[in-house]
Amino acid sequence: MQVTIYDIARKANVSIATVSRVLNDQPRVAAKTRERVLEVAADLGYQPHSFAQNLARRQSNLVSVVVPTMASHFFMEVLRGVQDGLAGSGHDILVHLARTPADAAAQLDRALRRGRSAGVLVVSAPPPDAFVERLRRSRAAVVLIDCQRNGFDSIAVDNVGGGEMAVDHLVEVGCRRIALVMASENTAPSRDRRTGYLRAIEKHGLAYDENLVRVCVGPEDGFTESAGYDAMSEILATTPRPDGVFATSDVQAIGALRAIETAGLGVPDDVRVIGYDDIPMLQYAGVSTMRQPMYRIGRLGAARLLAKIDDRNLPIDGSVYAPELVVRSTTVIDEGAWVA
Amino acid sequence: MQVTIYDIARKANVSIATVSRVLNDQPRVAAKTRERVLEVAADLGYQPHSFAQNLARRQSNLVSVVVPTMASHFFMEVLRGVQDGLAGSGHDILVHLARTPADAAAQLDRALRRGRSAGVLVVSAPPPDAFVERLRRSRAAVVLIDCQRNGFDSIAVDNVGGGEMAVDHLVEVGCRRIALVMASENTAPSRDRRTGYLRAIEKHGLAYDENLVRVCVGPEDGFTESAGYDAMSEILATTPRPDGVFATSDVQAIGALRAIETAGLGVPDDVRVIGYDDIPMLQYAGVSTMRQPMYRIGRLGAARLLAKIDDRNLPIDGSVYAPELVVRSTTVIDEGAWVA
DNA sequence: GTGAAAGCGCTAACAG
DNA sequence: CTGTTAGCGCTTTCAC
Numbered sequence: 001m002q003v004t005i006y007d008i009a010r011k012a013n014v015s016i017a018t019v020s021r022v023l024n025d026q027p028r029v030a031a032k033t034r035e036r037v038l039e040v041a042a043d044l045g046y047q048p049h050s051f052a053q054n055l056a057r058r059q060s061n062l063v064s065v066v067v068p069t070m071a072s073h074f075f076m077e078v079l080r081g082v083q084d085g086l087a088g089s090g091h092d093i094l095v096h097l098a099r100t101p102a103d104a105a106a107q108l109d110r111a112l113r114r115g116r117s118a119g120v121l122v123v124s125a126p127p128p129d130a131f132v133e134r135l136r137r138s139r140a141a142v143v144l145i146d147c148q149r150n151g152f153d154s155i156a157v158d159n160v161g162g163g164e165m166a167v168d169h170l171v172e173v174g175c176r177r178i179a180l181v182m183a184s185e186n187t188a189p190s191r192d193r194r195t196g197y198l199r200a201i202e203k204h205g206l207a208y209d210e211n212l213v214r215v216c217v218g219p220e221d222g223f224t225e226s227a228g229y230d231a232m233s234e235i236l237a238t239t240p241r242p243d244g245v246f247a248t249s250d251v252q253a254i255g256a257l258r259a260i261e262t263a264g265l266g267v268p269d270d271v272r273v274i275g276y277d278d279i280p281m282l283q284y285a286g287v288s289t290m291r292q293p294m295y296r297i298g299r300l301g302a303a304r305l306l307a308k309i310d311d312r313n314l315p316i317d318g319s320v321y322a323p324e325l326v327v328r329s330t331t332v333i334d335e336g337a338w339v340a
Numbered sequence: 341m342q343v344t345i346y347d348i349a350r351k352a353n354v355s356i357a358t359v360s361r362v363l364n365d366q367p368r369v370a371a372k373t374r375e376r377v378l379e380v381a382a383d384l385g386y387q388p389h390s391f392a393q394n395l396a397r398r399q400s401n402l403v404s405v406v407v408p409t410m411a412s413h414f415f416m417e418v419l420r421g422v423q424d425g426l427a428g429s430g431h432d433i434l435v436h437l438a439r440t441p442a443d444a445a446a447q448l449d450r451a452l453r454r455g456r457s458a459g460v461l462v463v464s465a466p467p468p469d470a471f472v473e474r475l476r477r478s479r480a481a482v483v484l485i486d487c488q489r490n491g492f493d494s495i496a497v498d499n500v501g502g503g504e505m506a507v508d509h510l511v512e513v514g515c516r517r518i519a520l521v522m523a524s525e526n527t528a529p530s531r532d533r534r535t536g537y538l539r540a541i542e543k544h545g546l547a548y549d550e551n552l553v554r555v556c557v558g559p560e561d562g563f564t565e566s567a568g569y570d571a572m573s574e575i576l577a578t579t580p581r582p583d584g585v586f587a588t589s590d591v592q593a594i595g596a597l598r599a600i601e602t603a604g605l606g607v608p609d610d611v612r613v614i615g616y617d618d619i620p621m622l623q624y625a626g627v628s629t630m631r632q633p634m635y636r637i638g639r640l641g642a643a644r645l646l647a648k649i650d651d652r653n654l655p656i657d658g659s660v661y662a663p664e665l666v667v668r669s670t671t672v673i674d675e676g677a678w679v680a
Numbered sequence: 681g682t683g684a685a686a687g688c689g690c691t692a693a694c695a696g
Numbered sequence: 697c698t699g700t701t702a703g704c705g706c707t708t709t710c711a712c
Contacts, residue, residue, distance in 0.1 A: 069416065
């Protein structure tokens with residue numbers, strides 16, 4: 001059978017209470033006893049049973065991450081950040097993948113089961129109304145990542161500002177008729193980026209033309225290359241055609257690019273293109289975009305969660321990071337780039 | 341405080357044993373009692389405390405997945421498959437990201453802590469020698485995904501066969517001098533695909549030229565676009581130049597493509613290119629590749645793990661799936677494709 | 681400094 | 697059919 005503190009106690013001639021004290025680095029133990037216990041424990045290859053510990057301590061060393069399945073690169077980076085942010089705290093990561101908004105609720109539900117997780121990180125999808133109460137009542141600490149909601153801690157990236165910056169950039173390089181290829185209105189980042197688009201359009205005194213705006217539909221909330229292609233194809237049928245396009249994600253931007261080329265137009269000469277995310281592929285495809293600090297928000301989110309777990313009464317804090325404009329050859333002429 | 345079975349027992353005028361029986365769907369309970377208990381439980385919003393359950397049942401409802409961080413798309417698909425394969429079993433997924441082979445050992449270690457996980461899924465990296473013994477001794481069931489090792493259950497894709505098929509295809513479309521752009525020799529899939537390459541070269545009676553083989557170095561075990569670019573650039577300096585290239589991953593293939601274009605050569609006219617994985621981007625980039633059933637192996641791996649958890653004495657089973665050749669415009673002339 | 685004993689919330693014999 | 701009673705492995709008072 002497995003070795004428990006009873007085995008250690010017996011072999012070291014002490015009580016299990018003492019073993020527990022030693023193992024938990026508590027003060028009131030004689031140096032010699034401590035040493036002996038430690039030695040026996042190492043000898044026996046003792047490993048604490050975390051369920052038993054958690055039960056006795058009335059706490060959990062698990063952290064749940066609830067995340068939509070789309071955007072694998074984004075998620076992987078965030079997850080890396082989360083793991084690093086949690087490192088050393090003794091917490092392990094429970095992952096709950098949500099395919100759809102409805103599924104997100106189900107996954108959140110799992111994550112919130114009594115005693116399960118010390119904390120929950122909700123990524124890229126603000127909790128639905130029905131959960132707000134539940135989340136509040138829960139013993140688990142909650143931190144939102146890449147989304148925000150009143151009353152919750154969050155680490156977000158400024159999607160409105162990002163959308164605005166992207167369009168600002170297009171205007172700066174000379175665009176006047178700027179199209180928007182956006183993902184499903186179901187997703188908050190997508191909606192926010194549109195808000196930024198609208199804000200910039202207005203700010204620069206450009207005319208808003210609904211023919212230049214397309215909402216992608218389809219799987220993965222429209223965050224796909226083909227959705228971007230379809231949307232852009234439709235937009236290009238408009239007269240006069242746009243001279244710039246902002247896509248709410250990089251994969252959509254790639255699709256838009258293909259549509260533009262298919263239509264026999266050139267990038268950036270006829271139409272300038274900017275995406276959002278900065279997935280690795282984009283660097284080589286030479287596509288301008290808004291870079292998001294994914295790893296960073298994951299790491300900060302985890303740190304924030306640990307703080308919250310430690311002290312549930314910490315004031316609510318919403319950090320918002322600014323995305324960074326990455327200029328490549330789809331918005332400015334740059335002969336060194338790969339894609340023309 | 342939280343509601344426990346004691347609360348239910350009190351309110352329903354039964355003992356906790358009866359409550360437990362009802363909650364666990366055990367037979368010997370009067371229909372009426374059952375109904376009453378269920379009602380009270382629902383009323384109180386009872387949720388079982390999984391740590392307590394696990395402790396009492398002497399089992400775990402957690403499954404660990406140990407995975408290298410590179411290849412985010414691959415992992416995401418596998419993870420989706422795992423989650424679906426586990427659905428309904430009541431198991432949750434613990435994720436352990438490993439940055440390096442050394443880190444993989446540390447993560448495996450975490451996953452194997454006593455009583456922690458009912459099972460462990462090890463993805464894309466066969467367990468190091470030092471762990472074989474440990475793994476065997478562990479109470480946890482173990483299934484390898486996308487890798488194999490004597491004595492362990494595994495769900496793998498035939499990387500040797502895949503490499504061979506890729507090269508076969510290049511030969512079929514007329515290539516005679518075929519280059520290999522491979523990732524680090526640290527990774528098993530990479531090594532296996534090379535074996536397939538060598539096998540095909542020999543089978544077709546082509547000359548093996550070491551100048552046509554480059555091992556990518558750098559971060560992420562060489563599974564990067566820039567590593568592919570660098571490797572291909574070097575290979576192109578060889579005279580006579582190759583007329584085909586097999587890259588052990590799609591991102592490397594994209595890099596190779598860029599190197600070929602930079603060198604002023606055409607694809608597929610001068611050099612034909614085939615990658616490995618079939619990441620979504622490739623479909624639109626029109627790159628030929630070997631498609632791996634990622635979701636599927638994840639799902640099957642999970643199913644296999646559940647079976648093993650249920651009966652640890654099941655005979656060891658190693659399933660090997662064949663990757664699928666996807667022909668696009670980097671190996672055959674196809675005017676409809678996007679990238680020329 | 682150390683030990684005895686009472687839980688943590690639940691399951692599982694064992695009686696009745 | 698139902699209740700009593702031991703645990704699961706560990707932490708944590710409270711005495712000594």
